[in-house]
Amino acid sequence: MDVIKVTDVTKSFKVFKERSSTLKDRIIFRRKNKYEAFLALDNVSLTIKKGETVGLIGRNGSGKSTLLKLLTGILYPDNGSINMTGKVSSLLELGAGFHPDFTGRENIFMNAAILGLSKKQIKSKLNEIITFSELQEYIENPVRSYSSGMYMRLAFSVAIMVEPDILLIDEVLAVGDAAFQQKCMEQLMKLKSKGTTIVFVSHDLGAMEKLCDRVVWINKSKIVDEGKPRRMIDKYLTYLGEEENKRLIREDEDISNNLEELKVDEIKEIELTQDITNETTSLTEHETVDRWGNRNIEIIEVMFTDENNNKKIGFMSGDFMRIVIRYKVNHSVNSPVFGLGIHTIDHINCYGTNTYIDQYPIGNLNANDNGEISFTITSLDLVANTYLVTAAVHDINGNQYDYHDKRFSFKVSSTVSDVGIAKLNHHWINENSREES
Ligand SMILES: Nc1ncnc2c1ncn2[C@@H]1O[C@H](COP(=O)(O)OP(=O)(O)OP(=O)(O)O)[C@@H](O)[C@H]1O
Ligand SMILES: [Mg+2]
Structure with a gap:
C-alpha cells in the first residue's frame, strides 16, 4: 500500500533581488521589492510504500528539506499533489515546534498534543520520553537554555514515542553525540522492524546505507535517480568526485593563468635586466622560464x-x-x-x-x-x-x-x-x- 504519494510537485520560492535600504525610501518611493522565482522542486514524483525506509541524498540546496516540509504540510506545492496516509511525525529543523520559554516537560506535552496524543496518553508516555532523552536533570529548565544536541534529544524522543505511521527526519541526528546517535539509529531500526514508514535525509551516507531500503537522489531540484542504497551512494559519490575534479581543474586553470601573467612579467624583467647589462643572451623561440x-x-x-x-x-x-x-x-x-x-x-x-x-x-x-x-x-x-x-x-x-x-x-x-x-x-x-x- 502506498502511504506517501507525491505527484508532479513543483515548489518555487521568491528570492528578493533588492531591498529598499531605508524606511524613508520605502515610504517615499513605495518601491516594490524585485524578486525572482527560484524553483526548489521541479516536477517531482515519488511513491513510498508502507513500511519502506527511504533515504534522500543530494548536495546542499538540492531540495531535500523542501520536499520533507511539503510532506509534513509546513509548505504547500505550487503545482501537483501530495497524499499522506497515517499519523505523520517529523523531526525537521532543530527546535521547530518548541516554545523557547516553556520547560522541556511543557514542550513534550505541547508537541505530543500537536502530534495527536491525548493528555492521558502523553502522561503514560512522559517518563519513557524523558528517560530516552536522558534530560532528567534539565527537564524543568526552559528549552531556550538547551544546547543543540539537547534540543535534538528532546525532539527525537517525542517524535518516536508517539508511535507514528510515518516518520520524517531531516538531518538533525548529526548534532547528537556519538552515543546518542547510536541510540537513535537503534531506535529507528526498531521502528522500521515494526513497520513504520521512514523518510530520512542525511549527509551521513553510512547511516543511509545501514537504515534505508531505497535511496532517492535529488540534484538541482529534480529526482535524478533512485534505487538500492549501495548503488545510489556509489553513483552519488562518483558524481561528487567528478564535480570536485571540475572545480580543481577550474582552480588549476586560474592558477596557470595567474602564473602565465606572472611569467610574462618575469620575462619582461629578464629582458629588462639583459638590456641594462647589455648581455646578448636572450630567451630563444622555444624557451620560457618553465619550458625549454x-x-x-x-x-x-x-x-x-x-x-x-x-x-x-x-x-x-x-x-x-x-x-x-x-x-x-x-x-x-x-x-x-x-x-x-x-x-x-x-x-x-x-x-x-x-x-x-x-x-x-x-x-x-x-x-x-x-x-x-x-x-x-x-x-x-x-x-x-x-x-x-x-x-x-x-x-x-x-x-x-x-x-x-x-x-x-x-x-x-x-x-x-x-x-x-x-x-x-x-x-x-x-x-x-x-x-x-
Ligand atoms: N523559504 C525559502 N525562501 C527562499 N528560498 C528557499 C527557501 N527554502 C529553501 N529555499 C531554497 O531552495 C533550495 C533548496 O533548499 P533545501 O533546503 O530544500 O535544500 P537541501 O537539499 O535540504 O539542502 P541541505 O543539504 O543544505 O540541507 C535552496 O536553494 C534554498 O536556498
Ligand atoms: Mg536540508
Whole structure:
C-alpha cells in the first residue's frame, strides 16, 4: 500500500533581488521589492510504500528539506499533489515546534498534543520520553537554555514515542553525540522492524546505507535517480568526485593563468635586466622560464588519470594514479629518455626517475610519430598536499628535447592527518611485559 504519494510537485520560492535600504525610501518611493522565482522542486514524483525506509541524498540546496516540509504540510506545492496516509511525525529543523520559554516537560506535552496524543496518553508516555532523552536533570529548565544536541534529544524522543505511521527526519541526528546517535539509529531500526514508514535525509551516507531500503537522489531540484542504497551512494559519490575534479581543474586553470601573467612579467624583467647589462643572451623561440628544449620531441599534454583512464586532478592518498605524457616527434631521434619529477608546492623534490634509470628503453622515434607514454603508480602514497610535476624528454646525455619544469599539478587528500611528504608503509606493535614480583 502506498502511504506517501507525491505527484508532479513543483515548489518555487521568491528570492528578493533588492531591498529598499531605508524606511524613508520605502515610504517615499513605495518601491516594490524585485524578486525572482527560484524553483526548489521541479516536477517531482515519488511513491513510498508502507513500511519502506527511504533515504534522500543530494548536495546542499538540492531540495531535500523542501520536499520533507511539503510532506509534513509546513509548505504547500505550487503545482501537483501530495497524499499522506497515517499519523505523520517529523523531526525537521532543530527546535521547530518548541516554545523557547516553556520547560522541556511543557514542550513534550505541547508537541505530543500537536502530534495527536491525548493528555492521558502523553502522561503514560512522559517518563519513557524523558528517560530516552536522558534530560532528567534539565527537564524543568526552559528549552531556550538547551544546547543543540539537547534540543535534538528532546525532539527525537517525542517524535518516536508517539508511535507514528510515518516518520520524517531531516538531518538533525548529526548534532547528537556519538552515543546518542547510536541510540537513535537503534531506535529507528526498531521502528522500521515494526513497520513504520521512514523518510530520512542525511549527509551521513553510512547511516543511509545501514537504515534505508531505497535511496532517492535529488540534484538541482529534480529526482535524478533512485534505487538500492549501495548503488545510489556509489553513483552519488562518483558524481561528487567528478564535480570536485571540475572545480580543481577550474582552480588549476586560474592558477596557470595567474602564473602565465606572472611569467610574462618575469620575462619582461629578464629582458629588462639583459638590456641594462647589455648581455646578448636572450630567451630563444622555444624557451620560457618553465619550458625549454629544442622540441625534436614535443610533449603536447601531461594528464593524470584513474585506472579507467578518466582524467583526474584530485586523488585520495593511496589511490591508483597514472601520469600520461602525450608527445609528437618533430625530428627523428634515437633512444630518447622520458622523465618525471614530483615536487611539493614549496618545491621539495619528492621523487624523480626516468626511462633510462628504470631500464625501459624507448627505441628510435621517427618524425611525425605521435605517442603516449604512461607512468603508473598503483598506490599514491603521498600525504595530503598539492604536488607539482615536471615532465621531460631528452637524449641519453641529458640534452633536452622538451622540458616542462613543474608545469602540472595534482592534489592529494587524505582521511588521516599524517604529516611529511611520503606515507611510508608501516605498522605499529606494542609489546608490553610486566616483571613478575
Ligand atoms: N523559504 C525559502 N525562501 C527562499 N528560498 C528557499 C527557501 N527554502 C529553501 N529555499 C531554497 O531552495 C533550495 C533548496 O533548499 P533545501 O533546503 O530544500 O535544500 P537541501 O537539499 O535540504 O539542502 P541541505 O543539504 O543544505 O540541507 C535552496 O536553494 C534554498 O536556498
Ligand atoms: Mg536540508
